[in-house]
Amino acid sequence: MPLIVQKFGGTSVATPEKIQAAARKAIRAQQEGNQVVVVVSAMGHNTDHLIELAKQVNEAPPAREMDMLLSTGEQVSVALMAMAVHRFGHKAVSLTGAQMGIRTDNSFTKARIKTISTERIRRLLDDGNIVIAAGFQGVDDDLNITTLGRGGSDTTAVSLAAVLRADACEIYTDVDGVYTTDPRLLPEARQMGQISYDEMLELASLGAGVMHNRSIEFAKKFNVPIRVRSSFSDAPGSMIVSEPESSTVPVCGAALTKDEARVTILGVPDKPGSSFEIFKRLADRKITVDMIVQNIGEGDLADISFTVPNEELKETLKAVKEAVSVIGATGVTHDDAVAKISVVGIGMAAQTGVAQRMFESLAVAGINIQMITTSEIKISVLVQRSEATPALRAVHQAFGLHLKPSDAKQWQIGQKPTNDLSASDIIERLRSSNMEQLTLLDISMVGDQARVTLSGVPDTPGLAEKVFKQVADAGVFVDMIVQSCDGYQGETSISFTVPEEQMDHCMKILKAMDYKFRKISGSMDIAKLSVSGIGLRSHTSVAIAMFKSLADSGINVLMINTSELRVNVVIDGKQGDLGLACLQKTFAASLL
Numbered sequence: 001m002p003l004i005v006q007k008f009g010g011t012s013v014a015t016p017e018k019i020q021a022a023a024r025k026a027i028r029a030q031q032e033g034n035q036v037v038v039v040v041s042a043m044g045h046n047t048d049h050l051i052e053l054a055k056q057v058n059e060a061p062p063a064r065e066m067d068m069l070l071s072t073g074e075q076v077s078v079a080l081m082a083m084a085v086h087r088f089g090h091k092a093v094s095l096t097g098a099q100m101g102i103r104t105d106n107s108f109t110k111a112r113i114k115t116i117s118t119e120r121i122r123r124l125l126d127d128g129n130i131v132i133a134a135g136f137q138g139v140d141d142d143l144n145i146t147t148l149g150r151g152g153s154d155t156t157a158v159s160l161a162a163v164l165r166a167d168a169c170e171i172y173t174d175v176d177g178v179y180t181t182d183p184r185l186l187p188e189a190r191q192m193g194q195i196s197y198d199e200m201l202e203l204a205s206l207g208a209g210v211m212h213n214r215s216i217e218f219a220k221k222f223n224v225p226i227r228v229r230s231s232f233s234d235a236p237g238s239m240i241v242s243e244p245e246s247s248t249v250p251v252c253g254a255a256l257t258k259d260e261a262r263v264t265i266l267g268v269p270d271k272p273g274s275s276f277e278i279f280k281r282l283a284d285r286k287i288t289v290d291m292i293v294q295n296i297g298e299g300d301l302a303d304i305s306f307t308v309p310n311e312e313l314k315e316t317l318k319a320v321k322e323a324v325s326v327i328g329a330t331g332v333t334h335d336d337a338v339a340k341i342s343v344v345g346i347g348m349a350a351q352t353g354v355a356q357r358m359f360e361s362l363a364v365a366g367i368n369i370q371m372i373t374t375s376e377i378k379i380s381v382l383v384q385r386s387e388a389t390p391a392l393r394a395v396h397q398a399f400g401l402h403l404k405p406s407d408a409k410q411w412q413i414g415q416k417p418t419n420d421l422s423a424s425d426i427i428e429r430l431r432s433s434n435m436e437q438l439t440l441l442d443i444s445m446v447g448d449q450a451r452v453t454l455s456g457v458p459d460t461p462g463l464a465e466k467v468f469k470q471v472a473d474a475g476v477f478v479d480m481i482v483q484s485c486d487g488y489q490g491e492t493s494i495s496f497t498v499p500e501e502q503m504d505h506c507m508k509i510l511k512a513m514d515y516k517f518r519k520i521s522g523s524m525d526i527a528k529l530s531v532s533g534i535g536l537r538s539h540t541s542v543a544i545a546m547f548k549s550l551a552d553s554g555i556n557v558l559m560i561n562t563s564e565l566r567v568n569v570v571i572d573g574k575q576g577d578l579g580l581a582c583l584q585k586t587f588a589a590s591l592l
């Protein structure tokens, strides 16, 4: 019999009436001949209220007790949902995370799922019950209650769909599907027919709150097609599958992370191991770091900037100050009034001028870019928080995201996923003792790239746009771009990589620009090492393990960029082979 997992988010179960409406949807699915598992979030803003309550008792509550408290929100909703199903004359049993056998690690408030046992759920389903599963929670090996992080009920739903080999996984929420950006911020956002796992994973981790990013890691790893749809209508919604909606557009969506903070460490000795000393302290605290930018040092000192979620700033500064005294850096600055705007699209990898189009739209809107990082399928910029929404609008408009691509695909109802993974691959992954463990797909080196660095770039709107317009107009294919802030007073530096054979041409163009930079330098002798996999940004340990492995062999990291799909580092070309060997050794156990 087909099996379907339905997940109802907080707004979809906010009132007794809405709980009854959700129960009816589940019953209808059962009557259509499916076995049904329903995953439920806490009612309305209950989780927020519980957090508020905890803070009134203790400003810094212990994480274990926080999870004990937060898990009660979902326990209330599953019981009520089961009662609603009974009221309509059908059988239902509610289960907590522990009762379902969702085992996690013990990192309270951000626990990762290790295993899920399906026996009890199967038995209940075979007995004709609708199984009502509490989202967002599990238990560790000592039976302590854990939670998966805000928005984690999506991850419960998709992971259950994976282990139960469900035929469908439906995420019912308060919007009609996945939009090109948050429709609450930009009413002109367009609902997509479908979006690829890679794009959704990237967008979710860059701020598109419609799906918990880790749920998409599961979806991709276990090939679970997800339908995101409205609780309040029968509209078909959007599918998250392996194929993108369009193969011609460079960008499919834009996202905003409003609560970002920037930290810069000044005067870092530019030698192997410095980055590792900094980032290991953040990884130990499970702080998700993004936009790591290191400017190419002048003299023997470099500045390293990165962003973290604002709520983790305090903890981050504590960790960083420790590192500063160990490595002998000169100081730390931070800015807690910044926001990150990102565009994402599989198509950008094959087109030139995409970054320039983004920078141009911001320049025209008079918005200053404080930092830039790019990777294969995303470009992120940091701007002042007060300019976040206008910046998002400018970028959304520049890529015509409100318009439906001419080759837009639409996933058909009942269509089965084309399987890149064989059934045996999936079973093998499921058998693993740790479902959310790091999955790496490839470790590689590219040796035919060159680096170009501009120092002394004034920190004013429009300059990045001018630089990359000239470069794009000349047909130069720009790969990694990083711009950092705060190097010298009011100045920034921009580094990027280009194909080796285009470096001379590129340098000539830059030297001919009417703006004179303090210094334009370049190097043909670089190697780019890449580790690719699934969910790499949220597995903070990857970048750390790379830093450590390279530092242990005396290799200095010159540039770095990270995305959910890949971590790239640029090192001295002479050390390329050694670096590659180090990484292959370090990650041998995690490679699929």
Ligand code: ADP
Residues within 6 Å of the ligand: 008, 009, 010, 011, 012, 041, 151, 172, 173, 174, 175, 177, 178, 179, 180, 181, 182, 183, 184, 207, 208, 209, 210, 211, 253
């Ligand atoms: P639920 O409680 O159902 O899990 P969430 O609030 O977590 O709901 O997610 C739905 C919200 O996500 C929407 O109301 C919308 O404001 C926001 N959102 C952010 N980015 C997007 C996007 N790209 N597409 C759709 N919704 C988005």
Ligand code: ASP
Residues within 6 Å of the ligand: 009, 010, 041, 042, 047, 048, 073, 135, 136, 149, 150, 151, 152, 153, 154
């Ligand atoms: N109730 C939890 C939260 O508000 C989990 C979820 O809704 O997905 O974050």
Ligand code: MG
Residues within 6 Å of the ligand: 009, 151, 154, 209, 210, 211, 212
């Ligand atoms: Mg949610």
